[in-house]
Amino acid sequence: MGATIRDVAREAGVSPATVSRVYNDSAPVREETRKRVLATAKRLRYVPNGTARSLSINKTHVLGFVLPEPHREFFSEIIRGIDETAHQAGYNMLVSSTHNRLENTHAALRVLRGRVDGLIVMSPHHEADLLMESLSPRTPVAFIMTAVGETPYDAFQVDNEGGGYEATRHLLEQGHRRIAIIKGPDDNLDTRERLAGYREALREAGVQADPSWELSGAFTRESGIAAAERLLELDPRPTAVFAMNDYMAFGALGAFQMAGLNVPGDVALVGFDDIMSAQYVNPPLSSIRVSSAELGRRVTQRLLDLVGRGSGLPDDPLRIKMATQLVVRDSSQISASG
Amino acid sequence: MGATIRDVAREAGVSPATVSRVYNDSAPVREETRKRVLATAKRLRYVPNGTARSLSINKTHVLGFVLPEPHREFFSEIIRGIDETAHQAGYNMLVSSTHNRLENTHAALRVLRGRVDGLIVMSPHHEADLLMESLSPRTPVAFIMTAVGETPYDAFQVDNEGGGYEATRHLLEQGHRRIAIIKGPDDNLDTRERLAGYREALREAGVQADPSWELSGAFTRESGIAAAERLLELDPRPTAVFAMNDYMAFGALGAFQMAGLNVPGDVALVGFDDIMSAQYVNPPLSSIRVSSAELGRRVTQRLLDLVGRGSGLPDDPLRIKMATQLVVRDSSQISASG
DNA sequence: TTTACAGATGAAACCGGTTTCATTGCCATT
DNA sequence: AATGGCAATGAAACCGGTTTCATCTGTAAA
Numbered sequence: 001m002g003a004t005i006r007d008v009a010r011e012a013g014v015s016p017a018t019v020s021r022v023y024n025d026s027a028p029v030r031e032e033t034r035k036r037v038l039a040t041a042k043r044l045r046y047v048p049n050g051t052a053r054s055l056s057i058n059k060t061h062v063l064g065f066v067l068p069e070p071h072r073e074f075f076s077e078i079i080r081g082i083d084e085t086a087h088q089a090g091y092n093m094l095v096s097s098t099h100n101r102l103e104n105t106h107a108a109l110r111v112l113r114g115r116v117d118g119l120i121v122m123s124p125h126h127e128a129d130l131l132m133e134s135l136s137p138r139t140p141v142a143f144i145m146t147a148v149g150e151t152p153y154d155a156f157q158v159d160n161e162g163g164g165y166e167a168t169r170h171l172l173e174q175g176h177r178r179i180a181i182i183k184g185p186d187d188n189l190d191t192r193e194r195l196a197g198y199r200e201a202l203r204e205a206g207v208q209a210d211p212s213w214e215l216s217g218a219f220t221r222e223s224g225i226a227a228a229e230r231l232l233e234l235d236p237r238p239t240a241v242f243a244m245n246d247y248m249a250f251g252a253l254g255a256f257q258m259a260g261l262n263v264p265g266d267v268a269l270v271g272f273d274d275i276m277s278a279q280y281v282n283p284p285l286s287s288i289r290v291s292s293a294e295l296g297r298r299v300t301q302r303l304l305d306l307v308g309r310g311s312g313l314p315d316d317p318l319r320i321k322m323a324t325q326l327v328v329r330d331s332s333q334i335s336a337s338g
Numbered sequence: 339m340g341a342t343i344r345d346v347a348r349e350a351g352v353s354p355a356t357v358s359r360v361y362n363d364s365a366p367v368r369e370e371t372r373k374r375v376l377a378t379a380k381r382l383r384y385v386p387n388g389t390a391r392s393l394s395i396n397k398t399h400v401l402g403f404v405l406p407e408p409h410r411e412f413f414s415e416i417i418r419g420i421d422e423t424a425h426q427a428g429y430n431m432l433v434s435s436t437h438n439r440l441e442n443t444h445a446a447l448r449v450l451r452g453r454v455d456g457l458i459v460m461s462p463h464h465e466a467d468l469l470m471e472s473l474s475p476r477t478p479v480a481f482i483m484t485a486v487g488e489t490p491y492d493a494f495q496v497d498n499e500g501g502g503y504e505a506t507r508h509l510l511e512q513g514h515r516r517i518a519i520i521k522g523p524d525d526n527l528d529t530r531e532r533l534a535g536y537r538e539a540l541r542e543a544g545v546q547a548d549p550s551w552e553l554s555g556a557f558t559r560e561s562g563i564a565a566a567e568r569l570l571e572l573d574p575r576p577t578a579v580f581a582m583n584d585y586m587a588f589g590a591l592g593a594f595q596m597a598g599l600n601v602p603g604d605v606a607l608v609g610f611d612d613i614m615s616a617q618y619v620n621p622p623l624s625s626i627r628v629s630s631a632e633l634g635r636r637v638t639q640r641l642l643d644l645v646g647r648g649s650g651l652p653d654d655p656l657r658i659k660m661a662t663q664l665v666v667r668d669s670s671q672i673s674a675s676g
Numbered sequence: 677t678t679t680a681c682a683g684a685t686g687a688a689a690c691c692g693g694t695t696t697c698a699t700t701g702c703c704a705t706t
Numbered sequence: 707a708a709t710g711g712c713a714a715t716g717a718a719a720c721c722g723g724t725t726t727c728a729t730c731t732g733t734a735a736a
Contacts (some may be wrong), residue, residue, distance in 0.1 A: 049452035052722035114387035282620035390692035
């Protein structure tokens, strides 16, 4: 075993209380005593046990973060914002991934209970009220990109509908009328919202939406390829495609070029997320930028506020929508076609 | 306050011990009693306090991960491997970032002490023995990409020297003799090792290394641009460039093209890390692939072994070097030049 | 000189679980 | 009927910190 506070106290000829005071500056300690305690601690290689301390002061200085997968570029940008903000406030981050499985999410929440001062949950496939039973009423929670409905939790979302609208509107403005869309999984909140934006833009422009142009994907490059291949068989073929994320757009781009089509000459393409690679592909991909790091910062800031306030649920739950921004590059501009 | 085990015990008319047994299946409990306890717990919205449990059983089921930044693509691939493996074993991941600051690393290690069952530390700028004083001798530790010297800890590295050698060798084989290199920060372990590989390949080929062709960068796109601009002023100009990571290679690529040079016709280019974007840039970037996720998996597996064994330090510290793989794309093949 | 109060410290309770050990009751065996 | 053994449960100690409260000492104020 490592040395405990009692070992140090005994060896230094003081009480555990005094050792604690030395480590926390929580009360005056005679300079000579302090030195003796620290010397003894060093000799015994004593380091306070964080778990015991947490239990005692009922505070962990840890924020929990439950998300589908930690490594996707988009998520990892959010992590960056969270980490930055949490770190500044002296908090650490306990990350748990769920792979979009409801039971994993429940398990993760239960594991985190009592280990974290606050919780950030990203659950794009499952609604917040399904998770309530695994949430402690005492631990503040903020949701990201999750359907919170009327639940009394803070919610931070990307303005997916606005983004979908912007992307489609941009294609319409380029003169396109036959605009296909490559969707994510149908039960995904982002999918539903971006789709709504797409349809709204079409409706507003007086273009009839055609269900056969709404293809399902899985947010992966492969599913983008598959969707593009199905699009190639349509007659008439769409002249523009809006992919609900950049990975699928990359897949579609490759498939179109493989089939001898010119992008944007034969088919214009817009993605979503504006991940780093978007600017490097050929042609550079137009996309919808989301301030993910900023989202992470804001949600963390809010959570830290709640934690500091000591109240579990906010009096007045937030409903934040982060605006998106259209980034036009060559993949959607006929003028820049080659 | 949330309900505690004693609240549940009192309400259900049993002892805390019995409630504990119900939750842990650690001893037989009469079916009727079990039901009563669970019903009471549900009514009181009782959930066991993880911190208290950890303190009691002296196990947290958490692995700590200390790394420079959580969001870089390369790191996030490692996180993926760690997360995957840890998750399968029922462990969670406590992440702390240091931004390569020694004092942050010390702080992170101290915060994690007693909160984690095992520790993975990535500290490319600072050697392991500088960190020993903040490491508990009881908590197993594995280092990634850190100079461990003779310290008794497990070490997992990328075979940077081999990768640098491979990249340079490839350029030599394409007939290049004037091969420049864009380095990372000079105090970085990866930098030093990759540089050694580069020099070794040159030496072996009988090419005199020229210090003015070894440019310092910072692993960022911007530093790649700056380095390329300096290279453009050299006379004679190098015909090939090895950038120590892909971000810098992207920067250099842009700078070369901006200056009207053809890649690979006028100057061949090889990067390092093979991040996703490498295949999408124009021309696609040759790079050195590192099995980062695999690295994450292996280090985690080893750590879990140590944790399971209950011993702090390994009897026989590992020194693992993960092999790299050259991925040749158009940026370095004259035959494919356009 | 007595009083008052601040500084320094220790004893013990507490945080919320787990676990050992003892006790009780019941059934099977001899 | 006496004995042995197992199932079910509770009391209390324990994990390693923090904190309240009490005590003691020394010095400044009355």
